[in-house]
Amino acid sequence: MGFSVTVYGARISVKTFFICALPRSRTAWLANFMTFGDSFCFHEPALGITSFPDLRRLFESTGRHVVGSSDCGNAWIADGLVREFQDCRFVVVRRPLDEVQRSWLEMGLPDNGTLEKSAIMLDYVVRNYSPFSLDADDLSDPEVVKMLCEYVGAPFDRARFDLLAALNVQVNTDYLTGRMTAENVAAMSTLMEAV
Helix, strand or coil: CCEEEEECCEEEEEEEEEEEECCCCCHHHHHHHCCECCEEEEECHHHHCCCHHHHHHHHHCCCCCEEEEECCCHHHHHHHHHHHCCCCEEEEEECCHHHHHHHHHHCCCCCCCHHHHHHHHHHHHHHHHCCEEEEHHHHHCHHHHHHHHHHHCCCCCHHHHHHHCCCCCCCCHHHHHHHCCHHHHHHHHHHHHHC
């Protein structure tokens, strides 16, 4: 599962995983939790990536054995991810669409139908890639999170889980919307077209 890379002169095997979810479904929390020990999980890296080989280079740069991406755009580009990372694993985190829409609007972000389309893309990943699927609320259950870690090959640390379980990790929306420049939107469109 993954690819090999040379780190400090030694060849290591790298396992890759991609977390797919609607926005406001604890993807930032998951990226934080999954960055531990020999595992690294990027949060929303697609905002700065223009090609799948760029994403591979980003993953390689970590020097970790297990590398993933927790990104709401992953479901949209799943086919391209599989072409670039043939043995990757997918995780789908579900949250009711109406809750996501309500949370999205409370943040002052417009919903132009993208959230509903994203939910359809999550269904696509489930139908085509047999992911580990869970509800966002299940991320409060250490046994479910442990199974998720085992599925992707990442370490599970119960003390770390207990430390982070009560945290509400959120992206600074001012920062995020500031990064959503025309250039970044074009880059994501380029990735989607490459699929």
